[in-house]
Amino acid sequence: MPDLWMPGARSCDVGDHAPTDTQYPAKAIAHITWDRNATAAKPADLVPFANLLTYFRGGGVGMAPHILWDPFSGQVAQFYPATSRSKSVVDLAGGTRTNRAGKVVIQIEALFFPYCRVNGTVYATLADTPCKGWDALNSWVHSWGVPNTWPMGRPADFTPHRSESVWETAGGWYGHSQVPENDHQDPGSWPGFASAPTPSKPTYEPFPGANFFRSGRRSPIIAAMHKRLVAEGCNKYASQANADVWGAGDERSYAAWQRKLGYAGTAADGIPGATSWAKLHVPNV
Template sequence: MPDLWMPGATRLDIGDHAATDGGPAKAIAHITWDKNATAAKPVDLVPYTALRSYFAGGGAGVAPHILWDPFEGHFTQFVPANSRSKSLVDQAGGTRTNRAGSVVLQIEALFFPYCRIGTKVYPQLVDTPCKGWADLQAWVHSWGVPNSWPMGRPVDFTSHRSESTWEKTAGWYGHSQIPENTHQDPGSWPAFVGTTTATPPVYEPFPGASFFTAGKKSPVIAAMHKRLVAEGCDAYQSSANSNVWGSGDKASYAKWQRKLGYTGTDANGIPGATSWSKLHVPNV
């Protein structure tokens, strides 16, 4: 059996252990984002010991499994790997986000954008030394979490969420990719050590409603076109320029929304996250 407690990490057991639900093994990437800073106004990094004390005390109700200091390579673990932690919002009646896997290992990196140490400013997590990442990756992988990002490795603070991908696919997820959550972190994350490629997601993540504007050209739209036709929701006048969003796409998607039971303004032909996830547009 893999180690319940990460080798080399300080063990600070806060109790309140609870089982996970089983399913695809997952790891969740967070940043602490405990200060708001900008390029014009950087802010000194909060001490690691302050965050460790917070998660062991008043912040125990939102504590992760691991607090990671990417500057010095320190780790503190608050609950064992086979327990859920509580860093994710978990709404009643939906997926139990903190438990939705054989493990759901939650990692909080001590970081916020434009944090400062001395005179050096760090805009992104990947700009830090990322000390200890190889050890952290290896421990997470030992619990069956593949070295892959099913919804893509985070590269900015944009949210992309697909509940169907989350439910079915093991791997690493950014907080910005978790159903029921609104956070946009981590913004970036170090590349896997010893790997050159990552397994792409099975289905195309929802690109956001603003993506679907007249004249938008993308292979994602062409893949959507094929899926709508396959689902019997073909309102296209022509198959030409199938990779460009137009009136035929809007009419066809409205048919798909109505097929799912939507009515009125909820069947306006503009994709939403839930209907998109059910369409299963293949990753391109």
């Protein structure tokens, strides 16, 4: 089971937990705190993280999200466990369960308002900020089955778009501006999803299996192995021609390598095994 409380987040449990409607797909809702109104002509200093933390634990507890995230410092505070509903959206009686319609409905409040000023720099959109901590936050939300998709489009402005049918049937990320029964226009923008890391190429060639080494097999792997056997002083080749083709010279040379490792008898038959191969350190090709 994923972590109910995001690793590394400050735990600020406000109690009042309530279950979600798990017959619906998993969702996340993106908000900005928008706690000051500023313009390009009149920017304003960002409100301190501690102020919002106090607010959501005190007078604003009735509007607390799951997560308060500071994209400038990377600080994260969590007020509800992932499987509870939180309260940062309007949820009208008798309508769709806006704060519960999902296996999880994780609500994220980013500490931001348009044209906030931080250390002398003014930021027009959330996506312009350093977005510190976003990758870890996104990974935690994704671990709860929330797809890295925007069913109604990634927010690019402060224009609301809402569809109750999409909301109820499609999992993924929604802006507050896309949640039914609500009239807010935030977040205006949101950082892109963390890309999956590109698997690094191993330094050494993985063992291709004993059946790979058959007479006449041509491969750059065999050529790389040939060079390593010569470098290890196990050169039993009659010729350096066709170094990429498995043959009797390879078998004799590999048997010499096996004997160098201490193998004897049938264990030094010249056919590579996984252990001896790993110790040969054949470069990845």
